[in-house]
Amino acid sequence: MSSFHRDTWVEVDLDCIYENVRALQRHVTEGVVVITVVKANAYGHGDAQVAKVALEAGAKYLAVSFLDEAMSLRKQGITAPILVLGASRVSDLPLAAKEKITLTVFQKEWVEEAVSAYDDAQLETVNLHLKLDTGMGRIGVRTKEEVAHIMKLTEKAPHLQMEGVYTHFATADELQSQYVEQQFKRFDVMLDEITKHYNIPLVHCGNSATTLRFPTRIFNAVRVGIAMYGLTPSPEMEPTLPFPLKEAFSLHTKLVHVKKLSIGESVSYGATYTTKEEEWVGTVPVGYADGWIRKLQGMDVLVDGKPAPIIGRICMDQFMVKLPYELPIGTKVTLIGKQGDKQISSNDVAAKLETINYEVPCMISYRVPRMFWRNKNIIEVRNYLQDKPVE
Numbered sequence: 001m002s003s004f005h006r007d008t009w010v011e012v013d014l015d016c017i018y019e020n021v022r023a024l025q026r027h028v029t030e031g032v033v034v035i036t037v038v039k040a041n042a043y044g045h046g047d048a049q050v051a052k053v054a055l056e057a058g059a060k061y062l063a064v065s066f067l068d069e070a071m072s073l074r075k076q077g078i079t080a081p082i083l084v085l086g087a088s089r090v091s092d093l094p095l096a097a098k099e100k101i102t103l104t105v106f107q108k109e110w111v112e113e114a115v116s117a118y119d120d121a122q123l124e125t126v127n128l129h130l131k132l133d134t135g136m137g138r139i140g141v142r143t144k145e146e147v148a149h150i151m152k153l154t155e156k157a158p159h160l161q162m163e164g165v166y167t168h169f170a171t172a173d174e175l176q177s178q179y180v181e182q183q184f185k186r187f188d189v190m191l192d193e194i195t196k197h198y199n200i201p202l203v204h205c206g207n208s209a210t211t212l213r214f215p216t217r218i219f220n221a222v223r224v225g226i227a228m229y230g231l232t233p234s235p236e237m238e239p240t241l242p243f244p245l246k247e248a249f250s251l252h253t254k255l256v257h258v259k260k261l262s263i264g265e266s267v268s269y270g271a272t273y274t275t276k277e278e279e280w281v282g283t284v285p286v287g288y289a290d291g292w293i294r295k296l297q298g299m300d301v302l303v304d305g306k307p308a309p310i311i312g313r314i315c316m317d318q319f320m321v322k323l324p325y326e327l328p329i330g331t332k333v334t335l336i337g338k339q340g341d342k343q344i345s346s347n348d349v350a351a352k353l354e355t356i357n358y359e360v361p362c363m364i365s366y367r368v369p370r371m372f373w374r375n376k377n378i379i380e381v382r383n384y385l386q387d388k389p390v391e
């Protein structure tokens with residue numbers, strides 16, 4: 001267990017993640033493969049720790065964005081299948097083969113290059129999932145002709161195993177369903193073309209929103225991210241949730257300095273805040289380099305179970321809070337999470353920042369250590385600043 005030497009830390013409640021994965025698996029029925037999306041350090045929650053608990057809860061596959069993220073999981077002892085959702089270099093095929101990492105195929109040029117660069121004597125088998133672009137406009141094959149060409153090429157290359165086919169929906173979190181229905185339809189048409197000639201074991205289209213809203217239309221696998229972390233994909237979906245989600249991420253710090261300011265004194269860069277009366281002001285050691293960005297000036301934090309506003313500009317490593325009354329140095333301050341009956345959710349931070357809740361745990365930087373709770377105990381602490389350099 002690594003330790004840390006600053007009074008700011010994230011807590012990740014792995015029990016919440018376990019229960020969210022169990023609930024999602026029940027929701028889609030037992031036969032459906034749950035692929036848990038742990039890219040971006042598991043949306044800021046800790047990649048290997050989340051992966052382990054998700055697998056314990058029944059997930060069968062993991063997904064990340066690029067090969068280095070998959071390698072990070074392998075280095076931390078995760079042996080489960082991992083799908084890379086983004087583009088990988090053809091020159092990294094031998095590494096993917098060696099580490100048993102599944103890659104996404106998203107254009108014919110990639111397959112042509114792979115087939116001409118390696119034959120089955122040079123490469124162990126690599127599993128591939130074919131990505132179809134049915135309306136997201138990001139990566140993916142868009143025509144039946146290109147699909148047919150890719151399938152023919154891979155059929156002749158036994159070291160390239162087409163294990164899956166998938167698509168990604170752009171608007172599944174919006175209750176107006178017209179666009180997602182159009183994407184479902186395009187996926188069906190392209191799938192028909194493939195399944196006439198080939199048998200591909202895994203078919204998936206469901207992110208969290210699709211999985212929660214259309215559990216009977218998700219084929220035989222789903223890729224769930226945000227819901228596993230206990231957050232709803234969009235505010236408009238909140239009233240439609242089929243079961244409650246448990247938010248796993250919280251962020252805390254402590255008062256490191258407390259003082260009484262007289263009327264008319266200013267606080268922080270730019271002197272943008274001036275006291276209107278005698279005020280108790282606390283300083284906490286967290287700032288924009290930790291991901292608590294300057295736009296959060298004015299947001300409440302929780303101190304002694306009460307909301308307290310951030311006053312003055314947020315600095316790189318510190319900010320100031322107007323305290324409800326004098327409080328001792330060392331008092332816990334919660335930026336995201338619960339104190340007593342009060343809660344600040346990642347949703348509240350997202351609303352203040354006019355962004356989506358996904359961004360909130362992702363933006364809490366590597367400077368903030370993660371503390372992992374399981375069965376009401378701290379089972380691990382990860383201080384990314386103490387990690388050994390990767391060779």
Ligand SMILES: Cc1ncc(COP(=O)(O)O)c(C=O)c1O
Nearest residue numbers: 037085168207208223224225226
């Ligand atoms: C291709 C793909 N699948 C699945 C997911 C998971 O989405 P969500 O977090 O909404 O469940 C993502 C996340 O962005 C993604 O890019």
